[in-house]
Structures are given as C-alpha cells and as structure tokens.
Amino acid sequence: MGNRGMEELIPLVNKLQDAFSSIGQSCHLDLPQIAVVGGQSAGKSSVLENFVGRDFLPRGSGIVTRRPLILQLIFSKTEYAEFLHCKSKKFTDFDEVRQEIEAETDRVTGTNKGISPVPINLRVYSPHVLNLTLIDLPGITKVPVGDQPQDIEYQIKDMILQFISRESSLILAVTPANMDLANSDALKMAKEVDPQGLRTIGVITKLDLMDEGTDARDVLENKLLPLRRGYIGVVNRSQKDIDGKKDIRAALAAERKFFLSHPAYRHMADRMGTPHLQKVLNQQLTNHIRETLPSLRSKLQSQLLSLEKEVEEYKNFRPDDPTRKTKALLQMVQQFGVDFEKRIEGSGDQVDTLELSGGARINRIFHERFPFELVKMEFDEKDLRREISYAIKNIHGVRTGLFTPDLAFEAIVKKQVVKLKEPCLKCVDLVIQELINTVRQCTSKVLIRLGGGPPPPKPLSPTAWGWGIEVGWGWTYWGAPLRRRVWGSWWPVNSPGASNGPLWPRGQWDPGLRRAECGQ
Numbered sequence: 001m002g003n004r005g006m007e008e009l010i011p012l013v014n015k016l017q018d019a020f021s022s023i024g025q026s027c028h029l030d031l032p033q034i035a036v037v038g039g040q041s042a043g044k045s046s047v048l049e050n051f052v053g054r055d056f057l058p059r060g061s062g063i064v065t066r067r068p069l070i071l072q073l074i075f076s077k078t079e080y081a082e083f084l085h086c087k088s089k090k091f092t093d094f095d096e097v098r099q100e101i102e103a104e105t106d107r108v109t110g111t112n113k114g115i116s117p118v119p120i121n122l123r124v125y126s127p128h129v130l131n132l133t134l135i136d137l138p139g140i141t142k143v144p145v146g147d148q149p150q151d152i153e154y155q156i157k158d159m160i161l162q163f164i165s166r167e168s169s170l171i172l173a174v175t176p177a178n179m180d181l182a183n184s185d186a187l188k189m190a191k192e193v194d195p196q197g198l199r200t201i202g203v204i205t206k207l208d209l210m211d212e213g214t215d216a217r218d219v220l221e222n223k224l225l226p227l228r229r230g231y232i233g234v235v236n237r238s239q240k241d242i243d244g245k246k247d248i249r250a251a252l253a254a255e256r257k258f259f260l261s262h263p264a265y266r267h268m269a270d271r272m273g274t275p276h277l278q279k280v281l282n283q284q285l286t287n288h289i290r291e292t293l294p295s296l297r298s299k300l301q302s303q304l305l306s307l308e309k310e311v312e313e314y315k316n317f318r319p320d321d322p323t324r325k326t327k328a329l330l331q332m333v334q335q336f337g338v339d340f341e342k343r344i345e346g347s348g349d350q351v352d353t354l355e356l357s358g359g360a361r362i363n364r365i366f367h368e369r370f371p372f373e374l375v376k377m378e379f380d381e382k383d384l385r386r387e388i389s390y391a392i393k394n395i396h397g398v399r400t401g402l403f404t405p406d407l408a409f410e411a412i413v414k415k416q417v418v419k420l421k422e423p424c425l426k427c428v429d430l431v432i433q434e435l436i437n438t439v440r441q442c443t444s445k446v447l448i449r450l451g452g453g454p455p456p457p458k459p460l461s462p463t464a465w466g467w468g469i470e471v472g473w474g475w476t477y478w479g480a481p482l483r484r485r486v487w488g489s490w491w492p493v494n495s496p497g498a499s500n501g502p503l504w505p506r507g508q509w510d511p512g513l514r515r516a517e518c519g520q
Helices: 009-022 044-052 094-109 152-164 185-193 239-243 248-261 266-271 274-313 322-345 359-376 381-396 406-419 421-449 511-517
Strands: 033-038 069-075 080-083 120-126 132-136 169-176 200-205 231-233 483-486 489-492
Touching (some): 009 120, 009 132, 033 044, 033 152, 033 185, 033 274, 044 069, 044 200, 044 248, 044 274, 080 094, 094 120, 132 274, 152 169, 152 185, 169 185, 169 274, 231 274, 248 266, 248 274, 322 421, 406 421
Parallel strands (some): 033 132, 033 169, 169 200
Antiparallel strands (some): 069 132, 080 120, 483 489
16 A cells, blocks of 8 residues: 555545535545446446445435435444535444435435436445545436436436546446446446546456356456456345345355356456455555646645635725725626626526527527518519519600619619518517517626625616617616716716616606506
C-alpha cells in the first residue's frame, strides 16, 4: 500500500466529497472516484455486497438502482453504516440500510421506477473492507417498465456519461461472462469516453454460469479486448444462494475454490476473485488520486484566491454605495440579456415540454401561421387579368403599345402588396406578444435570483404598448430609484408613465386602460 500518507488519500477525498455534497454543489472540482457501470443483472450489486460482506443493497426485477449511490468503504474496528442525509444515526442492522436506501430513492424519484442524478451518500465502516470509494450507477436498460418515460434508456446513458466522462474517474465496467464481450453495454460506453482503455478496469462476473466447454480465459488474460488496467474475474452468489441467505464469507470461500479447481483459471487464481479485486481497486484509486493531486491542488488554489478576492471586496461593503447599485443593475441587465437570448435561440437551461415558447413559437408563427394567413387570402384570377388589361390600356391611352409599361406593373403590384398588410400585421402582433411574454419570464427569473418578490403583471397587448417592443425593465423595482428609457426619453420612476406598473409611450398613458390590461 505504501506509506501512511498514501493510505489516507482516499479518506481525505471522501471528506472533500462529503463537504461539497452537504452544500449541494461540486465546487467545479472533479474528485477522483470509481464509477461502477454495467447492464441490468450484470452483478454490480453482488460485487459491492461482497466487498462489504453484508446484504445491504435493494434487489428486485427491473431497475433497482435508480439513483447514484456513492459508497465509501472505510476500514474500522467496529462495523456500522451512516448516511450523509441522516448523519447523526448509525445503522448496525444492514437490513435497515437497505430500507433507508429504498425510502430515500422513492423520496426523490417516486415509486414509478423513475430515476434521478441526485446521489445518495453511504459510508460503511468495517474491519472487512479496504479504504475505497465507488459510485454505483443505475443499470443500463433498453425497455421502459411501468410508468417510466419512453426515453429511459437515453436518460440512464446521459447520467452514466456525466460520471464516467470526467478524466478523474476510473471506470469499473462489469460484464457477465455468459454474454459476448462485443455486446457489452458497459465496455461500449467506457470506450466512448476512454477509447484507449487507460481508465477502464474490466470485471467479468458469472464465470460459473458459462456453457460447458467454454471459458473466458482469453478475456481475463487481456487478449480479446485489451485494457490498460486489465480484467478481473469474480463469482457471485446465485439467486438461489441469495434467497437461501447464504453467508457471503462462505460464498467467497466457494469462489476461491472455483478458481483453484477450474483448469482454465487455475494458473491465474491468485489474480482472480473478490478479495483481489478489492485490493486492486484500493491500489488503483490511491495511485489515481496521487496522479491527479497536482491539478486538483492548482484548481483548489485558484478557486480559493478567487473567493478570497471576492470576500475582500465585501469587507468595506456599504449598502448605500452608488457604485454597488450600478454594478448590481448592470449584472441584472446582463443576466436578463443572456436569459432572453437563450429563450429566443433555444438553448435555455429549462426546457418546456408542455408547449412551444420563445424562439420556437416565433418560428412557428413565421413558418406555419403566416403562410396559413396568406393562403386564406381571397384571390380571383379572372379579376386580376381584367385589372391588368385595364391598367395597360389606361397607361397607353390612344396609343397601341408593343411592351407592357412599367407603370402598369407597378400599379398592379402595389395593389396586391396592400392585401398582404393585414396578415403581416397579424404576424407582427403575434411575434410582439410572444416577445413580451419572453421578457416577462426573464424578468421573473431575475427577480427570483434576487430573493423573490411579487410576480409581474399580465403581459400587455401590443395595442397598449403602442407597438413598442419593450425589452428593458417592464416593471418598477419596488421603491428603487431607477430610471427607464422609453421611446428615446428618460422617465423617472415616480412619473405617471412608470409608477409601479408597465411602461407607457408618451401620450398614451391611460390609468383605466392600464388597470384593465393588468387585470386590476
């Protein structure tokens, strides 16, 4: 294992992980960890339970692991478990640990087999474990079950990729031996983010269930699909053993006997089995933490300096400092502009699945509603031909012309263009209404960031706004001495055109109309 300092690397990273989890953020640091990836019923849970020597993970059909489980194994003379969300309680009965995992999962995801990326932090102290931190991820599935969304497969893959895409993560790819390695979902996803196989550790389970006359020798010898860190074979308890409450220590002894007695694995028995896997993972994670420490330290120092600089700015903070107000206002306006652009461009952080909004609705207005309005226009070709004939003859007068005069063409086109005015204005009306709604949504978002406040009034109609697209502040700031630019002129907050309500173009202020438009 090396010196004492190296042995304490994993507990140190565990403390960092707990600290960031307790404040609800990762602090933009990718902490070294091992992510366990595999298909449903690949044997991930059995491997983790063999590490601990206890039955403590939920079991059943379909998706059982529906939230990431950050499992921190810590060597200790006494055996107990504790959760980060109820740290004051120590669990000595591991059946209660399973029940707590199920209850905490249902609390966030519900009981309809849904999934969530919010992790559960579990720490297990035991004399039978080595210091190790693993993240048990939901099993890769293909078909939705129960009330699961149709895209459950992609949701799970996206969640897994969030964890294994980080360069600081080691990938524990669990694949059953009775499946063709070329069809392994775990190895396929690992190869997407780690094409050279530098961060991937292969685990082959269910070696005892392979067809008679076949073995996984080429895989375990790293010949078939080479990985930098190689493969380790394990034999877990069967479902019959689990139902019969077979002791895990007896299962580990049977696993050892299997490798020593099997002719294909006898020569590598000392490099197979759960105890060896646990030891290798402990060494690999320790070495990986040591390798990533320099970059981790530089990131921490950089963020610490940034925070210290920000704290220094607030040492001489005065609430009535006008520069503070100006800076805060500029930040709000800048954030408002970013939110508005995201909603129009279609790259917002919150995607509405119930209806079209923002840029999508404007796109629909231009490409569906506007052409529909044009098609609705009445058009009589016979009348048009007659008008063209009359226009040409009236331009020529008593003369007989050989060519169509430009004036006749211009007169006919102008008359037809006038007919387009009504659908165009209707289209503009709809676009302005959507822009006003977008402004309202962005303003509400800014106000929520500032600590809440009364909701803004209903969006005004384009008539009340006088065809002015107000992309600035649509509502006053509850007593804040702000000024707003309207139609090229500045109005103070306490003016009739801006007091505690929407902005009004000069000459169109009507208190009665304002109350009617705002639903008052």
